[in-house]
Amino acid sequence: MSVDAALVTRCLAGEPDAARALVERFQSDVLAVCRRLLNNQHDAEDAAQETFARVFRSLARWDGTRPLKPWVIGIAVNRCRTALGKRAKRPELADYLHDAPDTRPADDSAETAREIRAAVDALRPEYREVFVLFHEQNLPYEEIAEAVGRPVGTVKTWLHRARLEVLDRLRARGVVPAEPQPEPR
């Protein structure tokens, strides 16, 4: 029995420490996905909390022969989709109310990271999901397919298109360094 399966078995048996162990095992990944897909700390925590509520509610239906992480991440992605749907229906707050001030140093690498993030955020939702899950959460194609509920081929197609869009947006934003000119003779 895998570590995940043993943990789930303990949770289903009602062991008090098992639920905490499961939350602590996945909370960082779940919060990271929620933050990246929602771009709002408060919404991300709400979505992460709802994710774990759903996880425990559906734990008996988890297929023990499959990895647990993509299943949990898939629930988080679904919660984020729902949150984004609700957000689209409510009046938009001013941008400065959304995020805490960025305290990171304003060096080149931070600037590049912000540009990449802006390029990823501009992607359509399904492209952004697979891009974040692959490049930021380092999930393999198979687990991303599991998480988003799509075939691996579809995930690859979405990811390839997402990458090209990001590359082109980086070019358009001037993040790409100028092509070195040949030395004048």
Add this chain to the structure above:
Amino acid sequence: MSLLPHPFDTSEPAPPECAPTLARVQQALDGEPIDWTADEHAARCPVCRERLRALAVLLGAFSEPAAAEPVPAGFADRVLAALQSERPAPRRSFARYTAWAALAAALLVGAYFAFGTSRPTEVPTPPKPNDLVKAEPETAPAPRERPVRVGDAVAQAGQSLLDAPKPLADSVAVAPKLFDALAGPIAWPAAKLMGADVLEPARQAVLELPTAARDALEPVTGTATKAYARFLRDLGAVKPNS
């Protein structure tokens, strides 16, 4: 002025000659090592060269391992507390379902007594042709609440009279005998005027009445007995079979 295509215009596929380079870009982003010196197209195509420089930026950003996402203090505690507060939910649900089931049962019982024991007032509508075709054979009508009928009431009253003390029952027994006497071979002057069978229908009618109904006529027949007795007395000499 740049001759490069619009950076966000992804609706048009890349030119076929760019496809091998774009495939290598994807492989590089999948983590595979790529020897770019072998890509002759990238050396010629300015768009692909720019893509490769953007790729380098992207790979540089992704090369650094992502720092573990900071978890807010007490996050797990809040999740577990929320789960604890959710636990009574099944009981609330059970109570809610029980209430709904009880309400449904009450409605069913109410509907049974409201509509099951008496027919609702229906507005007669002309039958449709399909209804005539689909009409099933008439079955026994449902029992209906019977209206108050005079005959039944009289029968009930008669039964009460039968259950009454003996003198009343005796007087009731007089009635058929009276009519028998009147319709029988009575030789009295009036019989010639009225005919011998003039009282026969009345006698038969009384005899054919149910016992209870006949008994209910006791006050009438008692009065008739007295009247006829007085009539016979007044006639004086007239006696049966005389």
